[in-house]
Amino acid sequence: MSAETPEEVAQRGIQAVSNILGLPISTVFFEQEGTLEPVESSETANELFDEISTLKPGESAAWQAYKSGQPMRVADITQLETIQNPQTPITAEMIIPLSEYGVLIIGDTEGGEFDDEDYTLAQILGDNISTSLERVDREQRLRAREQELSEQNDRLEMFTSVVSHDLRNPLSVAEGYTELAQQEAGELKALEKVEQALKRMDSLIDELLTLAQQGESIDEKEPISVERVAAEAWETAETKQATLNITEDGRFGGDRNRIQQLLENLFRNAVEHGGESVTVTVGAIDGNGFYVEDDGSGIPEDKRDDIFEHGYTTSEDGTGFGLTIVDKIAEAHNGTISVLEGRNGGARFEIRELDTVV
Structure with a gap:
């Protein structure tokens, strides 16, 4: 009951089969993606088999027991209708659902049926293993929820910090120049400064609200076309005289709106740092991701780990949140994002390990 992982539970269960029940040959299989995968075996079992195979649906009595939830005791496994390995040295088996x-x-390799005492004790042990696995599963989900809450608190603290500090600067500028305009009637340049400061405040507020949502997990995903979502993002982003080049379409699963936000931020970043006439190239990667590349000035290698930090920017007009939002959207999709040098010297962002679409 003190085990902290499913694998540790399986390991201690196998030890109990050998040490308490006195049965040297045993293996625990966990259901993983529609098959029963071996996760822990006794020393004797590992010596007996070069490799313990995955058990597939319909090819073994183990699947029948697993699906029905009913334990099985087999005196002669050659008499089974389904046997995955006819050449196995095993003659008798007990299969205990977990x-x-x-x-x-x-x-067992000696022949003959397991007796009633072995069968009863094996079922009791199986119940204990199942109970421990349920506890570990519950605790892991609780830890994951605690981590999620911690990350939400971090985003809230970031939001509060920026609102209380960064937004005060442009607000002070707006207030100061407004006062100047009031004192010097007809001074329109002062009002232009007010307009710039207020626009910056508006950008900060919009991106902060977006950022506060981007770390949330994605519950429902749909098939997304790289070509289509890139074209839609290009229409909504401020791309000025820049050029979009889509080299290869691909499909993956994700939240369309948030992937579009990710692309919009990457497009704006390319224009902001590469100039109004920059060329941006988008294409699929390996069937489970895509890249966005520009021919601008690129990102120095020693700065590539910093660009996703909130507030980091090299532009006077930048908010420093665009690439943070990109990183959070990729994270919410369980994807990875990396920054490389582009083929033409600019920056290349690669988003990988997204859900594949069959």
Whole structure:
């Protein structure tokens, strides 16, 4: 009951089969993506088999026991209708379901059926393993929720910090120049400064509200075309005289609106740092991602780890949140983002490990 991971539970369960029940051949299988995968075996089982195979649906009695939730005791496995390995040295088996998590298989090479005491004790042990796996699963989900809440608190603290400090600067500028305009009637240049400061405040507020949402997990995903979402993002982003070049279409699963926000921010970043006539290239990567590349001045290698930090910018007009939003959207999709040098010397952003679309 003190085990902290499913693998540790399986390991201690196998030890109990050997040390307490006195049965040397056993393996715990966990259900993973529609198959039963071996996760822990006894020393004797590892010596007996060069490799313990994955158990596939319909190809073994273990699947029947796992799906039905009913333990099985087999005196002669050659008499089974489904046997995955006809050449196995195992002659008798006990198959103990471990709730929805998998099965415990205990084998024997000597022939003859396991007795009632072995069968009863194996089922009791299986119940204990199942209970421990349920506890570990619950604790892991609780830790994941605590981590999510911690990240939400971090974003809230970031939001509060920026609102209380960064927004005060342009507000002070606006107030000061407004007062100057009032004192010197007809001084329109002062009012232009007010307009610039207020626009910056508006940008900061918009991006902060967006950023506050981007770390949230994605519940529903849909098939997304790289070509289509890039074209839509290009229409909504301020791209000025820049040129978009889409080299290869691809598909992946994700939240369309948030992927479009990600692309809009990358496009604006390219124009902001590469100039109004920059060329931006978008294409698919390996069937589970895409890249955005420009032919601008690029990003120095020693700065590439800093650009996703909130507030980091090299532009006087930048808010420093655009690439932070990009990073948070990729993270919410369980994807990875990396920054490389482009083929023409600019910056290349690669977003990988997104959900594939069959």
